[in-house]
Amino acid sequence: MEKFDQPIFVTKPFLPPFEKFCEGLREIWDNQWLTNNGPVLRRYREELKTYFATDNICLFTNGTLALQIALQGMGISGEVITTPFTFVATTHALYWNKIRPVFCDIEPETFTLDPKKVEALITPWTTAILAVHVFGRPCKLDALADIAHRHKLTLIYDAAHAFGVQVNGKSIGHYGDLSMFSFHATKLYHSIEGGMLTFKDSKLNQIFSYLKNFGFKSETEVVMPGTNAKMNEMQALMGSVLLKYLNTLIEKKKNIYTIYKERLSAIPGISFSPDPAANLEYNYAYVPVLIEKTAFGMSRDELYEQLKKYNVFTRRYFYPLLTDFACYQSLALSILLDTAKTVAEQVLTLPTYADLAEQDIHKICDIIEWIHNKFC
Numbered sequence: 001m002e003k004f005d006q007p008i009f010v011t012k013p014f015l016p017p018f019e020k021f022c023e024g025l026r027e028i029w030d031n032q033w034l035t036n037n038g039p040v041l042r043r044y045r046e047e048l049k050t051y052f053a054t055d056n057i058c059l060f061t062n063g064t065l066a067l068q069i070a071l072q073g074m075g076i077s078g079e080v081i082t083t084p085f086t087f088v089a090t091t092h093a094l095y096w097n098k099i100r101p102v103f104c105d106i107e108p109e110t111f112t113l114d115p116k117k118v119e120a121l122i123t124p125w126t127t128a129i130l131a132v133h134v135f136g137r138p139c140k141l142d143a144l145a146d147i148a149h150r151h152k153l154t155l156i157y158d159a160a161h162a163f164g165v166q167v168n169g170k171s172i173g174h175y176g177d178l179s180m181f182s183f184h185a186t187k188l189y190h191s192i193e194g195g196m197l198t199f200k201d202s203k204l205n206q207i208f209s210y211l212k213n214f215g216f217k218s219e220t221e222v223v224m225p226g227t228n229a230k231m232n233e234m235q236a237l238m239g240s241v242l243l244k245y246l247n248t249l250i251e252k253k254k255n256i257y258t259i260y261k262e263r264l265s266a267i268p269g270i271s272f273s274p275d276p277a278a279n280l281e282y283n284y285a286y287v288p289v290l291i292e293k294t295a296f297g298m299s300r301d302e303l304y305e306q307l308k309k310y311n312v313f314t315r316r317y318f319y320p321l322l323t324d325f326a327c328y329q330s331l332a333l334s335i336l337l338d339t340a341k342t343v344a345e346q347v348l349t350l351p352t353y354a355d356l357a358e359q360d361i362h363k364i365c366d367i368i369e370w371i372h373n374k375f376c
């Protein structure tokens, strides 16, 4: 089996045609307005309002600051129940608000917070649930909403992976009290860097606008100690241009996902999440598989290392678990996180990006098959 001549990475940012971005740059040059709620940003926000069918949208320079500001603006404090199977930013945003993360196990099919295990962790200090739509798979929306309602908790979603996902014909951003989307270059849809909040309570619009711009209300009035988390005109331009490619992107990602699934699910020890339910329009942003050592014949880590020799660079998202990082180690009762631990040890995300050639996907599958047959 030949290795790839050039390395294949797990993802590659999607770029629009150069001319399309340049047209917009001309407008920015003519405006001579680079940031602070400029005309391109305002137009982009209108486009997103239409896309999400809500007026409650706030744009930020990245998703992490968006989430930090969300927690701050909503007055979340004390303890928040969250998942250890996520990107570090989810928990960091709590830490920066001096909130104690309480880690809850995940469920094995979608790797999202397990509602059956949430209630046991609620204490008098619990104020919110912060769940993550991992790999764009929706959390157990109804069960979490029910728990939040019964215990009067705020329900917040880290929807960093879930742009373009619809449930029951509605954007995923309509579920819970608030959702954070990341527009980082490595996400399915991006604005170079960027972040967005969608939320139910329209009063938050004003608060978030203050918080992302130093708390300025007017030239001479500062109404709260805000920070700087504004999205600039270049970011807004990229976001606006790419919005037109969103459906094409999702189609391409779906095709890639389908090829992997057809080719690899037959191999013992490799498993995929169940196909999306009928009421779900999924974005196929990632291709996570679980590698079960005994059936496959080698561990996930061994396969990950083997693939590198063929110039295929997969990623172990999310490994290690948040609770294995030094800064959060002391917070976790690890006996309660069995599923999260198993998934973190078995998960491997495979290369997927818009211009990944079909023949290359087949070659990646051939290599995995070859490794399985040769070593196992």
Ligand SMILES: *Cc1c(COP(=O)(O)O)cnc(C)c1O
Binding pocket: 062, 063, 064, 065, 086, 087, 089, 090, 132, 158, 160, 161, 182, 183, 184, 193, 194, 195
């Ligand atoms: C990317 C990501 C973030 C952070 O978003 P940035 O825009 O990179 O700050 C937060 N949570 C999850 C789950 C992510 O994948």
